Amino acid sequence: MITADIHAEAAPAASDTNAIFGLHQRLGLWVTARCPLRCGHCMFGSQLENRDVPALEDLLDWLNQAALTKRVRLVSLTGGEAFCVFDKLRAVIAHGAALGLRMNVVTNAYWAESRDQARQLLSELPGLTDLCVSVDEFHDTRVPVDSVINAALMGHELGLRVMLAVSYCRIEDYWEYKQQLEQRVGVPIPIFPVQIVRQGNAQRLRPERFDLREYMPRGMCPGVSVPMIDKHGVVYACCEPPLDLEIAHNPLVLGDLRQESLSIILARAEANLYLQALRVWGPGYLAQRAIELGYGHKLRRRYPKDSICEVCYDLLQDEELLVAIRKDLERPNLQQEIAARRRLFFREALGRYEMSVDDYRGPGPQVA
């Protein structure tokens, strides 16, 4: 565990009200692999287990490391269902807050059976700044929407930044669900859509549920700026990665905190052209290049409408294809274009991670 004077080093972020975050300023952290539900759309269904991992000691260490990056400003506690391990959750939030980090918890609100209960439990989490409640047709077969509303309203009353996350198969499902939810909540709490990616339990959803098309979804990936630490301390590039793939050739695996520090892992990721290409162009661009390079037969080329994540997963299935794309990205003019786009879109010309990847090669997977 890192025990240096973390508090002196941490960025002053707890009072941060800026809603816009840059590269690696947000971080997802698995608090536990436990969850009382087994939702039909759970992308991480295969990762849930009754054991409470990771250990509290590891989580506190990883928070220390997050503060030492001087980059991370907001930590989202996820898993699993963090309220299942309430004492641990409280300790993690208190520690993160003491480090100056904004602390968010993502929950299904099963614990908020009444408003009194919701208020009581949230009051016992000093340092919590943000609350994200998952609610949708899949969760509400097990957790009543009233519990979600109790949690959201009490969080709102206590001054937390509250959001409601609605997962959907088709965007039309989302608009309909959102409208009903707004009427029930009654106060202006932000509601945002989360497109279901067919992995984990979601692989078993009927294909007819999705708006499948023979086309290539396009768009930049904002998610790849938000890394996630899983229950084993493996750091992924985003919060929605395929977790069941072989690590060796998965460029979304950034490194392992059992082998090297988060600062080193994130610095190496910053220099990773594949990840930067996902940020400035998106997986649709990389898939198009794969087709031009003669690898089109390795792609499904039939995806749910607008699902850039499913294109991204498709690219990760084949090592030969990944090697070809990475090699292609090393063309000098392409590297210059990535740099220009980063300047244009994210003003990242002088970022603190502007350094050669050779400075950061460590024992972790060579992902650059």
Ligand code: SF4
């Ligand atoms: S989607 Fe969330 S609440 Fe549902 S099983 Fe997965 S972790 Fe649990």
Ligand code: SF4
């Ligand atoms: S497109 Fe890829 S990198 Fe981006 S959020 Fe989806 S799976 Fe993650």
